């Protein structure tokens with residue numbers, strides 16, 4: 459899993475209007491991983507993807523994919539990259555099957571009706587194969603976008619906000635497809651602000667804000683390092699002050715003495731163990747409790763904390779004029 463498939467170094471992009479969408483971004487993607495790029499609106503996610511896919515010309519920096527320099531060997535590298543953009547911009551008058559088959563040919567693959575049928579069936583588009591794209595519902599159009607990206611059997615697949623505004627069924631299909639792609643060894647990079655998705659699917663997570671990559675880490679390590687544990691212990695009898703036996707723990711009295719609140723484990727991932735020790739100390743001190751509610755911070759809370767720390771301003775609009 460450690461061989462890099464994509465190396466981005468010192469990538470910056472300032473748009474004609476002066477917006478600095480990427481600011482010296484470095485990112486190394488490993489072969490076969492699912493990488494989630496998290497960032498608020500306007501963070502630079504789409505710009506980064508666009509730069510790798512040749513849709514945005516970087517102001518400076520270097521992109522290497524499959525060991526090929528994107529500036530020199532663009533076509534060869536691009537042929538191995540699939541992109542599911544946020545919106546369909548072309549092909550509106552085209553019929554579904556033809557549009558998908560065209561995408562396959564665009565990057566030099568021989569026609570393969572069987573493969574196209576397989577993709578269309580997997581995405582529940584087979585019945586719509588002769589429909590014009592403009593006649594399809596929004597969700598169906600999204601399916602076409604995915605089919606087009608899969609048609610040329612990419613080794614590296616970008617999904618830009620794949621599940622924004624799609625229904626549960628499509629979301630499920632989409633994740634199933636992503637699972638199949640991963641089993642075939644495809645490297646997947648997705649952008650999202652649905653953090654639960656990253657939490658569920660990604661191997662590694664990168665956080666981007668204001669064009670800067672703030673952090674990249676294994677998801678589990680990030681959650682352990684930046685997460686914290688919170689526990690609420692309901693007491694059988696009220697306490698008026700914190701007993702000495704538990705004074706060394708990060709705990710406070712709550713609920714008018716009927717409860718204890720523990721907040722700790724920051725940066726250690728040991729919060730749950732410490733809560734267990736705390737309950738033993740309570741028992742030893744003869745303090746009865748009737749229930750414990752323990753929760754660890756979600757990736758979402760970690761993400762919000764990171765973005766706030768790395769950010770001073772508010773969110774930026776996405777569609778500024780060039």
Ligand SMILES: Nc1ncnc2c1ncn2[C@@H]1O[C@H](COP(=O)(O)OP(=O)(O)OP(=O)(O)O)[C@@H](O)[C@H]1O
Nearest residue numbers: 473479499500501502503504505774775776778780
């Ligand atoms: N063609 C363009 N011309 C000028 N500015 C642009 C252009 N495209 C994007 N920007 C600006 O660059 C910044 C980064 O935008 P980008 O679309 O890359 O962010 P994003 O993280 O993908 O956001 P979102 O989550 O809203 O899609 C924003 O401030 C945006 O307004």
